[in-house]
């Protein structure tokens with residue numbers, strides 16, 4: 030009886046308040062029987078493909094068509110900067126740019142390609158402050174983390190910092206929020222992440238810079254030069270660090286962060302972003 034009543038309530042609710050897709054703005058009906066990302070038994074597993082996991086995570090915010098418009102990062106890509114090769118054949122290997130001028134970080138990886146639905150979601154989250162996306166995006170990033178690294182590998186995980194003026198204007202650091210759900214996800218999956226520490230106050234952005242958007246590769250590098258600093262170099266010395274950001278475009282921002290961390294004595298720096306521009 031209770032089940033029947035809750036189904037009636039659910040039908041009425043759907044008819045009166047259908048879900049609106051964040052990407053295409055069309056109305057769709059969320060299927061309440063779908064497994065959700067908080068479904069302990071199913072949704073948090075390592076074994077889901079990126080596409081299936083994205084579909085599950087975004088079931089409440091995207092229509093079925095937009096949930097399919099997601100491109101995960103797939104091999105072959107550069108083992109260092111993570112650039113996705115145009116040719117879809119062959120093994121992962123180092124790209125020419127990384128062979129000529131290695132970056133300060135060891136490896137950069139991403140959950141998906143920065144296009145279609147993922148691009149819209151990042152915009153909604155970052156520029157329109159749709160904070161209901163924090164949890165699914167954070168979970169998507171964590172899933173990607175598990176795909177590439179062992180959980181105990183890093184000593185420190187840190188978001189790319191924002192300048193405090195920018196933080197005041199935006200109200201949040203998107204990279205930091207992308208780590209918000211990691212402790213919960215880890216607890217659900219493996220009973221905690223004792224060996225991993227999220228630290229958001231060691232690497233700081235000390236210089237106000239113009240936005241990187243619209244700048245070419247060289248412009249981005251000079252714009253971001255010396256923008257970051259460390260509050261306490263002792264904390265990074267000898268540490269393996271994972272840097273987290275929302276989008277990897279040319280890599281100049283994360284590379285500058287990695288340079289500061291490596292100069293501070295870090296053992297290694299790796300990079301994980303939600304999206305990778307191609």
Ligand SMILES: [Zn+2]
Nearest residue numbers: 050053092095
């Ligand atoms: Zn849609």
Ligand SMILES: [Zn+2]
Nearest residue numbers: 107110124127
């Ligand atoms: Zn490369």
